[in-house]
Amino acid sequence: MEPRIVRANAGKTKIAPEDMFVGQVLQDQIFVPEDPSRLRVTRVTFTPGGRTNWHAHAVGQILYVLSGVGRYQREGEPVEEISAGDTVIIPPNTRHWHGAAPDQMMCHLALSETDDAGHATSWLEPVSEDDYTKATT
Amino acid sequence: MEPRIVRANAGKTKIAPEDMFVGQVLQDQIFVPEDPSRLRVTRVTFTPGGRTNWHAHAVGQILYVLSGVGRYQREGEPVEEISAGDTVIIPPNTRHWHGAAPDQMMCHLALSETDDAGHATSWLEPVSEDDYTKATT
Numbered sequence: 001m002e003p004r005i006v007r008a009n010a011g012k013t014k015i016a017p018e019d020m021f022v023g024q025v026l027q028d029q030i031f032v033p034e035d036p037s038r039l040r041v042t043r044v045t046f047t048p049g050g051r052t053n054w055h056a057h058a059v060g061q062i063l064y065v066l067s068g069v070g071r072y073q074r075e076g077e078p079v080e081e082i083s084a085g086d087t088v089i090i091p092p093n094t095r096h097w098h099g100a101a102p103d104q105m106m107c108h109l110a111l112s113e114t115d116d117a118g119h120a121t122s123w124l125e126p127v128s129e130d131d132y133t134k135a136t137t
Numbered sequence: 138m139e140p141r142i143v144r145a146n147a148g149k150t151k152i153a154p155e156d157m158f159v160g161q162v163l164q165d166q167i168f169v170p171e172d173p174s175r176l177r178v179t180r181v182t183f184t185p186g187g188r189t190n191w192h193a194h195a196v197g198q199i200l201y202v203l204s205g206v207g208r209y210q211r212e213g214e215p216v217e218e219i220s221a222g223d224t225v226i227i228p229p230n231t232r233h234w235h236g237a238a239p240d241q242m243m244c245h246l247a248l249s250e251t252d253d254a255g256h257a258t259s260w261l262e263p264v265s266e267d268d269y270t271k272a273t274t
Binding site for chain 2: 002005008030059080085086092
C-alpha cells in the first residue's frame, strides 16, 4: 500500500465489459486491493437502461449512490428504486443486480473486499428485459 | 451482514468528538463492519478550519473527496491540497491528518478496515495552528 494522492484527472474512464453488463456503463477505478487492504473501490456510471449482470460477492458489497435514480434487486425479492445518498448492503454469496432506472442514469461507488483466497466477484447471466422492467416496490 | 437498503434520510448527522477533531466537523455513518466485512465507511464534512487530530490506521485508509477543497498531511511530508474527485491512499501505521482548507469546506468518504485483532484507528494529539496553516505544495 503505497502512500499517494490519486488526482481526479488521473486514470481513464473505461467502458464496462459487455460480458458483465447490459447497456452503456462506465467505470472509473478508484482503488484496487494493495496488501494489507482487501478493499476495491470503483465508481460506476449507468446510463438509462444500463445494469450489471446477475452476480455475487465472496465478502458482500456496499453500494453508495452518488447521483441519479437506479434499480437494485436481490434474487427472489422485489426490484427496489435507489437514489442519491442511499446505501445498499449486499451480504456474501447473494445473487443480485444493480443499475440505472429505465429513463434516468445513476452513479454509485461500489465497495467490495476480497476473501482469504483472493475471491471477490462471481459474474453470472444478464438481467432479462422482463426482470429489469418489473415494477419497483 | 444483513441485506438492506439504508435510505439517505435514515440516521442522524453527528458532531465529531472534540477529543479527535479541531473545529466543527460533522459525521454521517454509512456502514460499520459486519462480519465477514471489515469495512467502515463514514462521510465526514469539515467546515473551514476543521480537521482531524493526528491519527493512524491499522490497515490504512482510503479517502475519496466528494466536494470542496481540503488539506492532507502525512507526517514529515508537505501539506497537500485535495479537492473533489481526489483519492488519498494512506498506508498502515502512518501518522497523518486531513481536513478542510482554512477558507473552504470539504466533504470526503473515509474508508478503513479492521485488522485480525479488530484494530482500526489510533487517535493522537491535535494538529497545531502552525502545522495546519503551512503553505501547501
